[in-house]
Amino acid sequence: MPGGDSTHIPAAADVVEARPSFLVRFLRDLVRSPKGMVGFVIIVILLATAALAPLLAPHDPTLQVLTDRFLPPFYAEGGSVDHLIGADNMGRDLLSRVILATRTSVTVALIVIVIIMVFGSAVGLLSGYFGGMVDSLLMRLVDFQLSFPFILLALLLLAIFGPGFSTLIVALSVAFWVNFARLVRSETLKLREAEFVQAARSIGVSHAAIMIKHILPNTLPSIIVLATLDIAVIIISEAAMSFLGLGIQPPTPSWGMMISDGRNYLYDSYWMVLGPGFAIVVTAVGINLFGDFLRDTYDPRQSRL
Amino acid sequence: MGAYLVRRLLQALLVIAAVVFVVAMLVKLVPGDIVDMMAIGNPAFTEEDAERVREELGMNRSVVEHFVVYTAGLFEGELGNSIRHRQPAATLIAERLPATIELTVVAMIFALVLAIPIGVITAIKQGSVVDQVGTALATLGVAIPGFLLGILMIMLFTVELGWLPPSGRSGSVVVALYHSVVELDPGILWESLRYFLMPAAALAASIVAINSRLIRSTMLDVIRQDYIQFVRAKGAPTRVVYIRHALRNALIPSVTILGLQLGFLISGAFIIENVFAWPGLGRLAVEAILWRDLPLIQATVLVSSIIFVALSITVDLVYRFLDPRIDYARR
Numbered sequence: 001m002p003g004g005d006s007t008h009i010p011a012a013a014d015v016v017e018a019r020p021s022f023l024v025r026f027l028r029d030l031v032r033s034p035k036g037m038v039g040f041v042i043i044v045i046l047l048a049t050a051a052l053a054p055l056l057a058p059h060d061p062t063l064q065v066l067t068d069r070f071l072p073p074f075y076a077e078g079g080s081v082d083h084l085i086g087a088d089n090m091g092r093d094l095l096s097r098v099i100l101a102t103r104t105s106v107t108v109a110l111i112v113i114v115i116i117m118v119f120g121s122a123v124g125l126l127s128g129y130f131g132g133m134v135d136s137l138l139m140r141l142v143d144f145q146l147s148f149p150f151i152l153l154a155l156l157l158l159a160i161f162g163p164g165f166s167t168l169i170v171a172l173s174v175a176f177w178v179n180f181a182r183l184v185r186s187e188t189l190k191l192r193e194a195e196f197v198q199a200a201r202s203i204g205v206s207h208a209a210i211m212i213k214h215i216l217p218n219t220l221p222s223i224i225v226l227a228t229l230d231i232a233v234i235i236i237s238e239a240a241m242s243f244l245g246l247g248i249q250p251p252t253p254s255w256g257m258m259i260s261d262g263r264n265y266l267y268d269s270y271w272m273v274l275g276p277g278f279a280i281v282v283t284a285v286g287i288n289l290f291g292d293f294l295r296d297t298y299d300p301r302q303s304r305l
Numbered sequence: 306m307g308a309y310l311v312r313r314l315l316q317a318l319l320v321i322a323a324v325v326f327v328v329a330m331l332v333k334l335v336p337g338d339i340v341d342m343m344a345i346g347n348p349a350f351t352e353e354d355a356e357r358v359r360e361e362l363g364m365n366r367s368v369v370e371h372f373v374v375y376t377a378g379l380f381e382g383e384l385g386n387s388i389r390h391r392q393p394a395a396t397l398i399a400e401r402l403p404a405t406i407e408l409t410v411v412a413m414i415f416a417l418v419l420a421i422p423i424g425v426i427t428a429i430k431q432g433s434v435v436d437q438v439g440t441a442l443a444t445l446g447v448a449i450p451g452f453l454l455g456i457l458m459i460m461l462f463t464v465e466l467g468w469l470p471p472s473g474r475s476g477s478v479v480v481a482l483y484h485s486v487v488e489l490d491p492g493i494l495w496e497s498l499r500y501f502l503m504p505a506a507a508l509a510a511s512i513v514a515i516n517s518r519l520i521r522s523t524m525l526d527v528i529r530q531d532y533i534q535f536v537r538a539k540g541a542p543t544r545v546v547y548i549r550h551a552l553r554n555a556l557i558p559s560v561t562i563l564g565l566q567l568g569f570l571i572s573g574a575f576i577i578e579n580v581f582a583w584p585g586l587g588r589l590a591v592e593a594i595l596w597r598d599l600p601l602i603q604a605t606v607l608v609s610s611i612i613f614v615a616l617s618i619t620v621d622l623v624y625r626f627l628d629p630r631i632d633y634a635r636r
Binding site: 144147148152155156160161162163236239243246256259263266277281284285288 | 328331334335447449450451452457459460463568569571572575579580587599603605609617
């Protein structure tokens with residue numbers, strides 16, 4: 001986080017207060033907030049599951065065992081502890097599939113968030129710093145895209161490239177980059193007039209250096225808060241696209257597709273929907289709680305929406 | 306106001322022109338030979354058919370020529386022919402459009418009817434059990450995707466309780482409302498409305514969660530204002546203070562984000578339709594993508610975009626009446 005000579009915090013104050021390191025402060029804030037703690041634990045579990053998915057999965061997620069078709073969860077009649085939450089219509093172990101699908105969701109979300117953070121922030125920074133014609137044109141585009149239905153953009157891209165992993169990444173990136181552009185632009189507008197930036201400019205620091213060394217670090221808290229909250233939205237959108245058959249394609253397991261499979265067997269095998277459904281909701285709740293905590297602690301100016 | 310309206314309409318025309326351009330260019334943008342791809346798995350599709358479709362889609366025309374021909378066709382109501390359905394796309398869309406519009410409008414009504422009282426009550430009873438339950442439900446409401454909520458509702462209300470139909474639509478709710486009033490038989494309305502309940506609720510859920518929170522927090526801000534204290538001090542009954550003075554001003558931010566939520570609602574409707582086998586544009590569009598039925602995709606995206614742009618303008622103008630303080634000249 002920002003510290004040292006590139007921010008507007010005078011170096012002397014750091015010495016006088018002898019502030020604890022960022023990590024120590026972060027952990028202290030986290031322990032004080034039950035909301036943040038719950039969210040943090042869920043995110044750690046989520047990331048660990050994604051990273052270790054093949055090791056954690058008790059079975060091969062694509063292995064079809066005919067005799068296991070529609071096997072109920074362990075607590076139900078006919079269920080077995082070997083397949084804790086049952087098996088699907090093709091006799092594949094549901095728990096293993098939910099675990100592997102976690103990796104799919106996290107991968108998609110991380111790729112998309114990195115793309116839109118870099119691209120959106122760059123656009124916002126340039127637009128806010130230089131202003132003028134380019135700025136007003138870009139902001140028109142942003143305003144328009146913020147309200148334009150995501151699904152219509154996605155359909156256009158799907159029509160061109162067909163459903164698949166890369167189309168999904170592109171569609172989600174196109175849909176969500178505007179949030180970052182808008183946020184970074186409005187922060188840049190404020191910082192541009194700040195005294196420390198004026199000072200830097202007066203001693204002849206280049207535009208690029210001012211933007212990257214002086215303005216960008218000060219927008220980081222807001223960027224991180226937005227990124228956290230956006231990840232939940234991206235995961236939900238990915239699940240929705242995969243549910244429609246327009247996102248992740250088989251045989252890669254994804255929560256949305258698993259729910260779509262289960263939708264056909266609601267009368268007899270309701271458990272096919274419960275595992276992936278539970279995973280989505282817990283993930284989204286956890287990320288939102290943690291994001292709210294980050295915002296309340298580090299960026300209280302951002303409104304509730 | 307007049308100048309604003311003119312500028313807004315010009316902007317809208319620009320947006321629609323851009324959408325028309327992108328949609329027209331779809332034919333050119335798709336990599337590989339789309340007609341060959343469409344023909345896969347259809348042995349009855351001969352080389353003559355392929356040539357005819359290529360001609361129809363304008364694949365043999367230059368970019369500029371294609372754009373001009375396509376746009377000219379639009380003015381004559383020509384939206385191309387669906388390859389899969391072997392019907393004009395315009396006919397298919399005209400059949401499905403009312404279902405999507407009704408679903409979206411019913412969901413919006415649900416959202417408003419629920420979000421306002423929830424927001425007001427949780428604000429007045431801040432910190433109480435009711436407020437805490439509201440907070441918990443809102444947290445859940447934002448985190449649960451509409452399609453999942455829809456499926457969970459089918460599990461409860463159809464599979465377990467057998468109260469509501471799991472899918473489909475039984476005619477227009479507006480027509481049903483008319484007949485129900487004319488014949489004084491609420492049963493007719495219910496017969497149509499019961500198909501709407503689950504899809505509309507699933508579509509409205511996250512909006513209810515967001516808006517009730519927003520109304521709650523703005524209510525809390527407004528209640529602390531001096532003029533509310535003044536109304537209270539002059540002895541107005543609590544109910545009047547909250548409803549007539551506080552709620553009115555607390556509603557403005559929610560109405561403002563309604564425009565943004567319109568796009569969200571349309572996206573949601575496209576997804577929810579596929580959960581409940583709702584015969585609307587969303588299902589048509591998803592099927593068109595899966596069948597690579599390019600003319601049908603072009604037509605659905607185009608029509609949906611135009612409707613969306615028209616609706617956003619309407620919402621903008623409605624604000625103007627709700628809050629005359631909004632200064633359009635400065636935007």
